Amino acid sequence: MTDAAYLLVHGNREYLLEPGTEFGTDLGVLDIPEDVAAGDSVETHLGTVFEVRELRGPDLFDHLERTGAPMMPRDIGLVMGLTGVSAGDRVLDAGTGTGILSAHLGRVGADVTTYEIDAEFAAVARENMTVAGVDEHVEVRTGDLTEELDTLAESDPFDVLTLDTGDAPAVVERATDLLVSGGHLAVYSPFVEGTREVVLAAREAGLTEVETLETIQREMDFSDRGSRPSTGGVGHTGYLVIARAP
Ligand SMILES: C[S@@+](CC[C@H](N)C(=O)[O-])C[C@H]1O[C@@H](n2cnc3c(N)ncnc32)[C@H](O)[C@@H]1O
Incomplete structure (x- = not known):
C-alpha cells in the first residue's frame, strides 16, 4: 500500500x-x-x-503489518501521558519495530525521528506510517541508534526520547546530550533485569525524577453470575521507566 x-x-x-x-x-x-x-x-x-x-489510534494495533512486537495501547497511553508529548515536539524513538508507538506520536502532531536496525522492518514501518497517514510527521531511519548518538547529540535537542530496545541503557547514558532541559525519557522493557539497567544508567547520567512502573491492567467481566476481574488475557506487559533531563 x-x-x-x-x-x-x-x-x-x-x-x-x-x-x-x-x-x-x-x-x-x-x-x-x-x-x-x-x-x-x-x-x-x-x-x-x-x-x-x-483509521483511528487503536486501529493501528489491530491492522498495521507487524514486525517487532508492537507496544500495546495501554503502554502507549502511559508513554504519552507521562511524557506529555504534544504537537510540535521533537521526538527521538527506537526501535521503530511495527511503528505503533511512532504512529501514535505522529498522530498527535509530534515530529518523530525513529531508528530501526533491521532494514526489512524499517521498510514495513515506512509503509505503515503512510497507511496510518503520518508519514509527514514520522521519519523512519534505517540504522542502529547506538551508533548515531554522537551525530544526534550535535543536532537540535529532542523534547522526548522513547526507547523500546534491549540496548536502551547505552542510549540512556547519553540522554542528557540528546534532550532539552526538562525533556522526558520513556523506556519500555519487557523484563525487570533490563529495567534495572535502565534505571542505573538514568541515575548515572544525572537524569532527574526517575520513576519505574510495572504496566498491569485488569479487564473486568460483568456477567449474570457476578462481576470480577477477567480470568483470561494478559495482565502484565512490561516496565516503564520515566525520567527527565536536568
Ligand atoms: C519491541 S520492537 C519496538 C516496537 C515499537 N515500539 C512499536 O510500538 O511498534 C523493538 C525493535 O527495535 C529494533 N532495535 C533493536 N535494537 C535497536 C537499535 N540499537 N537501533 C535501532 N533499532 C533497534 C528491533 O529490530 C525491533 O524491531
Whole structure:
C-alpha cells in the first residue's frame, strides 16, 4: 500500500484498504473508489454494504503489518501521558519495530525521528506510517541508534526520547546530550533485569525524577453470575521507566 488507508467495516469484519484497490471477501468483491472518504458506504459485487471509516489510534494495533512486537495501547497511553508529548515536539524513538508507538506520536502532531536496525522492518514501518497517514510527521531511519548518538547529540535537542530496545541503557547514558532541559525519557522493557539497567544508567547520567512502573491492567467481566476481574488475557506487559533531563 502507498496511500493513507481506510477501514471498511461490516459487522465484525474490518479490512484496511487503500483507495483505488480491489479486495475479495467472502461477502463479495470490494472495489474501493479513488475518491472514497470516511462516512461513505461501499457495496460488494454481491450487494453487502461496508461502511468506510477513518483509521483511528487503536486501529493501528489491530491492522498495521507487524514486525517487532508492537507496544500495546495501554503502554502507549502511559508513554504519552507521562511524557506529555504534544504537537510540535521533537521526538527521538527506537526501535521503530511495527511503528505503533511512532504512529501514535505522529498522530498527535509530534515530529518523530525513529531508528530501526533491521532494514526489512524499517521498510514495513515506512509503509505503515503512510497507511496510518503520518508519514509527514514520522521519519523512519534505517540504522542502529547506538551508533548515531554522537551525530544526534550535535543536532537540535529532542523534547522526548522513547526507547523500546534491549540496548536502551547505552542510549540512556547519553540522554542528557540528546534532550532539552526538562525533556522526558520513556523506556519500555519487557523484563525487570533490563529495567534495572535502565534505571542505573538514568541515575548515572544525572537524569532527574526517575520513576519505574510495572504496566498491569485488569479487564473486568460483568456477567449474570457476578462481576470480577477477567480470568483470561494478559495482565502484565512490561516496565516503564520515566525520567527527565536536568
Ligand atoms: C519491541 S520492537 C519496538 C516496537 C515499537 N515500539 C512499536 O510500538 O511498534 C523493538 C525493535 O527495535 C529494533 N532495535 C533493536 N535494537 C535497536 C537499535 N540499537 N537501533 C535501532 N533499532 C533497534 C528491533 O529490530 C525491533 O524491531
